[in-house]
Amino acid sequence: MALSDDLIRRYTRSLLLSRMRILCNHGFYGLLLMHLRYSLDETIKKVATDGEKILFHPDFLNQLTDQELDYVMMHQIAHIALQHCTRGEQLDQELFHVACDIVVNSYLLQEAGGDPDSISLHPNGPCIHTLPDGSEGYLYTAEQVYEILQKASSPGSTSKDQHQDPNSNFSLEQWDDHTRWAHLQQNNLFGLVWSQRARAAAQITKKRTSDRNLPLLAERLLHALRDPQTDxxxxxxxxxxxxxxxxxxxxxxxxxxxxxxxxxxxxxxxxxxxxxxxxxxxxxxxxxxxxxxxxxxxxxxxxxxxxxxxxxxxxxxxxxxxxxxxxxxxxxxxxxxxxxxxxxxxxxxxxxxxxxxxxxxxxxxxxxxxxxxxxxxxxxxxxxxxxxxxxxxxxxxxxxxxxxxx
Known part of the structure; x- marks a missing residue:
């Protein structure tokens, strides 16, 4: 269905305003979003990223409140910054993508001071952010979460948190489309480009705020590369x-x-x-x-x-x-x-x-x-x-x- 010029302008304005809000309120994530382009794409169900763009289905974008749109934008850029798009090629893709969502959502929850509304989409409520034992996803890598979920979903598991069964996970199945990641797993350039972008954004954020207020994700990525020891x-x-x-x-x-x-x-x-x-x-x-x-x-x-x-x-x-x-x-x-x-x-x-x-x-x-x-x-x-x-x-x-x- 062809979109009218008025609708395209409205959607474009909505995306640009979201990026501006994030830049003002969550500077680290906003700086990273400056490297991306944005696109309307009716071939996807809801939203996706290919590492260069965030792609929205117009109907999905139209349904989002400002707060929900900001969350969706930050969710996508966090996947990229953590290089989830390039990993897990040999793992069960559905389960690994659930693990990636748990890690990202947990970081974003901490960024918002623990407010569950910050990672919520109507009408489903907060997206998954904890492991079966209740621990927060940001404490682990996606691969570590994957292993824990794999054990929890294996036959004979005694996990009490059956509502977090990956097979019924709202976060993966209903809105966050990870299928556009596949080509990046063979891309020899993507990882280091984003490592440096994330480190630069973290360093800028650190200069503008105290260490105490540095986002957890920025702190993690800031220490990813270290100063050389060798003369x-x-x-x-x-x-x-x-x-x-x-x-x-x-x-x-x-x-x-x-x-x-x-x-x-x-x-x-x-x-x-x-x-x-x-x-x-x-x-x-x-x-x-x-x-x-x-x-x-x-x-x-x-x-x-x-x-x-x-x-x-x-x-x-x-x-x-x-x-x-x-x-x-x-x-x-x-x-x-x-x-x-x-x-x-x-x-x-x-x-x-x-x-x-x-x-x-x-x-x-x-x-x-x-x-x-x-x-x-x-x-x-x-x-x-x-x-x-x-x-x-x-x-x-x-x-x-x-x-x-x-």
Missing amino acids: WRVILNNFIQEEITDYSFTPPDRRFDDSPFFLPDFNDKSTVVKNILFMIDTSGSMSDEMITAAYSEVLGALVQFGGKLEGWLGFFDAEVIPPQPFSDESELKIIRPAGGGGTSFEIIFQYVADHMAQDPPASIIVLTDGYAPFPPQALAQNIPVLWLLNNESVQPPWGKVARLKL
Whole structure:
């Protein structure tokens, strides 16, 4: 059914006013909503997001009060900020989407000071926000909630909260359409783009308010990335001496007196460091915290060099996720981690030999826990290698070593 120009203008005004209210009353969520577009779509039942737009069926939008519309908008952007759209591919989709709704609704309930009307849609009342034991969803990740719901719905379960059976959940089945998420699970750019947007919004919000008033979701995402521990200007200088035009080996850098390195002082702040291959271990032994710390180090290297760092960022487990080139911070931020299987260091060097022979890296930096057999040094083909390890127990038999504390 074609919409009249008057209706389109009215719906557009309603959406823009909602975003303005959220920006004024819930700044963190409002800042994130500024990155989205909005669309009327009669092919969906109620509302959905594809990671770039929030799509409303006109009839559903027309039925919402201002408070309900604000809730729906915040609900969608919270899914995106938490990257629910990219996760759970191997899980039961219906149950996982219920888990995602529980987490989001719980965050929004806390944001509204515990007012159940803030997460309510007429005529159904408050949307689901707790687990079967009554605990709030924001205390868990979506995957953790999924596991709890799975156990609670299994045969023989003694859960007393049968009204929270996912199969009868209003939140999922009647209005929040998650089917538009599917294409994002294969999108290698989406995750890091929104990680940085969420972190930036959280930092802005923190500057404008006290820590005590920082939204729970903003606080969680603000700590997702961490400050780097490594002085990358010193470390990288050790690997690329042939590209550095202004340094001296007398005296060595005293910050590393206890390290196995003998490092020159670095004096040329304008040098562009090129062709560095960063490889992050994303195998099953690497936790999300470890991978986040590793990625933070790579981002920190670029920041410390003032953007004068170029190379590739790749990921590996038992296979190599092909490294992607970067020459500035924006390019680095859209490269998304992938992996989760076993670990092989040998495949890194085999990949370099097979795919990068015409433009080999000046150095290879492997960020890992070190829990895999180390290959023969000859496979490195005389390319300097740094193992940046997140533990003290592993000692590589060759290459340079630095330690990263979690």
